[in-house]
Amino acid sequence: MPELPEVETTVRGLRRNLLGRSIVGVYNNWPRHIVNVSVEELRDRISGAKIDSIHRRGKYLIFTLSSNESLVIHLKMSGSLAFVDQVEPTDPYAHTVFNVGGKHELRFHDVRKFGRVYLVQQSSEIVGDLGPEPLDESFSPELFYTMLHGKKRLLKPLLLDQTFIAGIGNIYADEALHWAEIDPRRQSDTLSKLESDTLHMGIRHVLNLAIERNGSSISSYRKPDGDPGNMQDSLKVYGQAGMPCPRCGNKIERIKLGSRSTHFCPACQK
DNA sequence: ACCGGAGCCTGTTAGC
């Protein structure tokens, strides 16, 4: 589910409420949620630690603790994080819950249980292999062109490869390619400099717009305050198979690419 | 190096 914009929205929402608070307890009812330590060890090591900062890297959330360790969370397909008053009714899908500051909880709600929690000395142990951040200054059009020509792969699956570029998922890959009028079935090293520059712009445009709109809530994604995002209403191709392309009016198609559903307009994406 | 398929889970939706 959540891609870069949804994770970024979550991070921004959590910063407002969590910075400076101490973790006082951990509850878990699905041990596989927590990857590299037991629930007991996690509880022992983070209880009493203060949350010093919250960052995003790709689709990971990184909580830096005063104990000099980092709590790293990946929401995977159906995860969301909610900051709630402890008196809120129990959520049966909140498989991991952090008690923060006594009267509040950070609840990791995750219906499909794919989400993961790690406790590490250095966040690089988890996020070290990720590709560049698409919204960073350092991710230049020139760098992107070089990256694309360093591979011979189908464009769409390449954009989903987190070691190639971090944070893009199925929705925003399709949206960025549509914005740039580029066919998702193209080979990465066949893009001209102009096409590469346009796709670079499309990626940034689509991600920034989605952040501005607090992400896409197609089914389960929620902001930390429980409200949905708004970007789902602005999607041009994702989930729009059979509908007219908003740019040229031709029918949007859905195909499989890299075993992921891919939505595009065969008329205006060349 | 790259691709496709299976697996991890459960809920919702499309189709018969």
Added chain:
DNA sequence: TGCTAACAGGCTCCGG
């Protein structure tokens, strides 16, 4: 209306 199969925003592992 009711059942079944397909599908879902992610990612990893495996074999070819």
